[in-house]
Amino acid sequence: MKNTVRAQLSQSVNLTPQLLQAIRLLQLTAPQLELEMRQALERNPLLETEEDETDDALVSLDAAVETAAWDELPEPGFLSGGGVLGDDDATARIAAGESTDARVRLLDQLRLGWDEGELAMAVFWLDHCDDRGYLEADHAELLAQGTAALGVAEDGLEAIRQRLLHGECPGIAAANPSECLRAQLAVLRPSAERTLALRIVRDHLDALAAHDHAALATALAVDAASLQAATSLILSLRAHPLESDASELGHIIPDVQVWFAGGAWRVALSSGALPKLRVSGYCEQALASAPGDNPVMRGLLEEARWLVRGVAMRNETLLKTAHVLVERQRGFLERGEEALAPLTLKEVADAIGMHESTVSRITSGKYIQTPRGTFELKKLFAVRLEGAAVGAAAVKAMVKRLIESEPAHAPLADDAIAGLLARQGVRIARRTVAKYRDQMSIAPANLRRPTARTMVGL
Numbered sequence: 379m380k381n382t383v384r385a386q387l388s389q390s391v392n393l394t395p396q397l398l399q400a401i402r403l404l405q406l407t408a409p410q411l412e413l414e415m416r417q418a419l420e421r422n423p424l425l426e427t428e429e430d431e432t433d434d435a436l437v438s439l440d441a442a443v444e445t446a447a448w449d450e451l452p453e454p455g456f457l458s459g460g461g462v463l464g465d466d467d468a469t470a471r472i473a474a475g476e477s478t479d480a481r482v483r484l485l486d487q488l489r490l491g492w493d494e495g496e497l498a499m500a501v502f503w504l505d506h507c508d509d510r511g512y513l514e515a516d517h518a519e520l521l522a523q524g525t526a527a528l529g530v531a532e533d534g535l536e537a538i539r540q541r542l543l544h545g546e547c548p549g550i551a552a553a554n555p556s557e558c559l560r561a562q563l564a565v566l567r568p569s570a571e572r573t574l575a576l577r578i579v580r581d582h583l584d585a586l587a588a589h590d591h592a593a594l595a596t597a598l599a600v601d602a603a604s605l606q607a608a609t610s611l612i613l614s615l616r617a618h619p620l621e622s623d624a625s626e627l628g629h630i631i632p633d634v635q636v637w638f639a640g641g642a643w644r645v646a647l648s649s650g651a652l653p654k655l656r657v658s659g660y661c662e663q664a665l666a667s668a669p670g671d672n673p674v675m676r677g678l679l680e681e682a683r684w685l686v687r688g689v690a691m692r693n694e695t696l697l698k699t700a701h702v703l704v705e706r707q708r709g710f711l712e713r714g715e716e717a718l719a720p721l722t723l724k725e726v727a728d729a730i731g732m733h734e735s736t737v738s739r740i741t742s743g744k745y746i747q748t749p750r751g752t753f754e755l756k757k758l759f760a761v762r763l764e765g766a767a768v769g770a771a772a773v774k775a776m777v778k779r780l781i782e783s784e785p786a787h788a789p790l791a792d793d794a795i796a797g798l799l800a801r802q803g804v805r806i807a808r809r810t811v812a813k814y815r816d817q818m819s820i821a822p823a824n825l826r827r828p829t830a831r832t833m834v835g836l
Contacts, residue, residue, distance in 0.1 A: 398614040400688045404695065404736065407743040408631040408648075411689070415655055424661045424675075424682040428654040480620050481507060484547055490817075498528060499538040503551045511619025517553040549619035556583050562615045574600060574608035586612065632747035634700040634755070636711070643708055645700050647693055648747070655689065657682045695732070695740050702729045703746075703758045710758070711748060715775040718760050726759075773804055774814045781820055789826040 406414060419425050481504040488500055502524045508514040524535045542551045543561045552558035559579040566572050577598060578586055585594050586609065595605050632648050657679070665675055703726065709717035723734045730737070741755040760771045780798055784790045790798070792811040799806060815822070 398610050399684060400691055401739065402614055403688045403692045405739040405742055406692075408633050408745075410743075411692075415689075418655070418682075418685055422678050422682050422685075424658050424665075424678050425655055425685070426658045428656045480511075480547070481550075484550070487546055495530075496538060499524070499530060499535050500542060502528060502535070503539050503542055507551055507619075509620065511547070511550045511552070512555075512558070513551060513553050547619060549616065552619055555617070556580060558619050559583075559612060559615055563611075566611075570604070571607045571611045574598065574604060575611045578608055579612060630745050630752055632752050633696060633744040634746040636700075636704055636746060636748045638711075638749065643704050643711060645697070645704050647697055655686055657686060692740070695730070695736065696744060698730045699726060699737060699740050700746060700755065702726050703741075703755060707758045711750060714750075716772050716779065718758075718772045718775070721759050723759065773799070773806060773810075774818065776802070776804065777811055777814045778818055778820070781815070781826075784826075787827075789823040791823040 403411070403414075419427070485497070485500065485504060488497060492500065503513075503520075506514055506520050513520060521532055521535060524530070525532050528535065539551050543549065543557070544564060548565050549558035549561045552561060556579050560576060563572055563576050563579065578594065582594055582597060585597070591602070591605060591609075594609075595602060598605070600608075635646050635648050637644050662679065665672065665679060703721075704711070706719060706721050706725075709719060723737045727734045727737045741759075744755045745752055746755050746758070776799060777795055780790060780795050792815065793808045795811045796806055796808050799811075812822075820826075
């Protein structure tokens with residue numbers, strides 16, 4: 379056998395604690411970021427609040443936004459109704475009918491792709507999760523209870539739990555913290571850090587909780603640097619499957635404001651969503667001139683610098699993303715939901731020169747205030763309907779408009795609606811019309827037809 383030496387180049391991302399912090403800041407909602415800033419101010423003496431010298435200007439900007447939002451919209455007729463995404467009140471802060479319970483919102487998403495039997499089993503598991511998203515009783519007991527109540531096999535019921543556990547909300551319906559963390563790690567890109575992190579949360583979670591890094595390094599037979607990278611990755615995960623978000627606070631704090639002025643759509647970060655922190659110049663100068671080395675204070679200084687820098691990067695990414703969304707969806711802002719264009723995470727990511735995961739994080743839980751209402755940024759994304767130049771949300775709005783304008787004595791059947799849409803260049807199947815109609819809780823044509831008694835006014 380002949381030995382050969384071969385050079386190979388490869389790229390990898392080193393998830394440093396600073397990078398993990400920047401990633402975590404991206405996905406924080408406005409209330410969560412405000413709490414983060416307040417906690418940072420309490421624990422780090424080198425951070426201070428920045429006196430805002432432009433308060434008056436921001437107040438004037440907010441006033442201008444309010445005026446322009448209502449006075450300069452190209453289509454003022456929307457004021458009489460037809461709000462965003464099915465919300466008939468144009469002044470609504472959030473789309474009507476959306477539950478504040480994350481488990482209910484998850485079920486609404488699952489209804490789009492799961493059949494009735496699968497949904498019934500998903501409802502069972504979610505009903506037996508506590509407010510944190512963990513199973514509220516012993517897993518084996520719940521499995522036996524569910525099979526008896528639903529009349530299904532254990533392996534089928536457990537398969538549904540696994541789909542929930544590794545689905546849209548990784549970690550939900552977990553039996554314990556270890557399973558929750560493993561589910562979150564499973565969706566990450568394979569790496570040495572992830573492999574080591576999986577070993578830690580599976581076999582050594584108690585040692586990690588006790589901060590016994592020496593025992594961990596010995597048990598895992600790894601060096602301190604590898605252990606630090608793996609533990610940093612674990613600390614970037616959610617401690618609970620469900621965490622409170624802006625919708626649970628009873629009100630929405632918009633992160634971005636959009637208004638029409640000077641013949642163009644304007645985009646700006648809301649002043650209330652901009653944490654104003656800076657590194658104390660006085661403390662930084664004093665530390666620089668202090669004799670000797672002070673590793674604790676220098677560590678706090680580095681932490682303060684990275685936090686300020688991370689918040690600035692978050693705000694810049696949010697603004698760039700909002701600009702692209704508004705530019706691509708100006709038809710929706712001007713004409714309504716039927717003009718909502720197909721748009722994917724990849725298209726926005728390519729436009730701002732970032733990864734799809736970054737766009738996903740920066741749009742999750744962030745709200746945009748527009749003349750058509752206040753809603754989550756993710757609502758501006760739309761799946762492209764196969765064979766059509768419009769998105770599914772726009773087609774759903776077309777279906778709703780056709781039904782609302784149909785003759786009272788002759789309701790449109792699903793195949794008739796499909797035919798009318800085909801004349802507009804939108805070719806969809808009758809069953810797709812029926813699916814959209816069901817999602818909007820609209821009865822079929824035979825149930826929308828008035829009875830003879832109703833027609834004669836008896």
